[in-house]
Amino acid sequence: MNKTRIIALFNQSGGVGKTSLTMNLGYHLSQKNKNRVLLIDIDPQASLTTFMGLDPENFTKTVYEAVVGEETLPIYSELIHGMSLVPANINLSAAELELVVALMREMRLKNALASILDRYDFILIDCPPSLGILSVISLVAATHVLVPIQCQFKSFQGTDLLLRTVATLRKGANKDLTIAGFVPTMYDARTAQESRTMKAILSQLSPLATVHEPIPKTIAFADASEARLPLALYNPKHPAINVLKKIAFSLEKLQ
DSSP states (O other): OOOOEEEEEOOSSSSSSHHHHHHHHHHHHHHSTTOOEEEEEOOTTOHHHHHTTOOGGGOSSOHHHHHTSOOOOOOOSSOBTTBEEEOOOGGGGGHHHHGGGOTTGGGHHHHHHHTTGGGOSEEEEEOOSSSSHHHHHHHHHOSEEEEEEESSHHHHHTHHHHHHHHHHHHHTTTTTOEEEEEEEESBOTTSHHHHHHHHHHHHHHTTTSOBOOOOBOOTHHHHHHHTTSOHHHHOTTOTHHHHHHHHHHHHHTOO
8 A cells, every 4th residue: 555645736936837736636636546635725825725615714723723833734624526625824824934933843744744644645735836934844744746837937947946945855854755746837839938948847857857748828727716626627628637637647656
């Protein structure tokens, strides 16, 4: 039996489609082989919580209480599209300051997960778009990191800093952290600049880990998020679904 795969979806750049990717990959994983999937929203913007059809402000207990107050992880009581969720809300924005002086702060999420690992096959963590303490505690808790990269030159250039962060954590706080791959997002093959960026991603990042098939640029993801649905439920025939299924299949093979 495979151990629980804890996958942090992380890029310090915003707007790369990270939250949508978290929800959609979680959905496809939950549909395969009866995988038990938990999503964790650890972004103060609480976009994942909203995408899952919940109002962040309705929660009195969120991931904030678990990482700052060291309380039990507050897993939402019902499955949503076959997935479990630990919600977030704006209270999490205070965690960056409060954790600065906390003892063993890097271990807070890892410790919170320890008692529930046997309940899930996959735990996907939607990290904030920053290199702050919330991203660090997510990467320390993770077994793998999956990196969405928008097919734009600026987004690709920021990958160096991301890789240095992962390398630093591998030297100390999480020696077993593995890169599960890079996911090019919002790709429009018709534009010369994005095609060049895609070639650069393949050339420079393939030696480090799998570069997955790019996810095409399409308004359908935004429409599905607005409808609070995974793309496969919103538009079952959309061609991007096959790309998502392939990535989910590769995640199932992670050791």
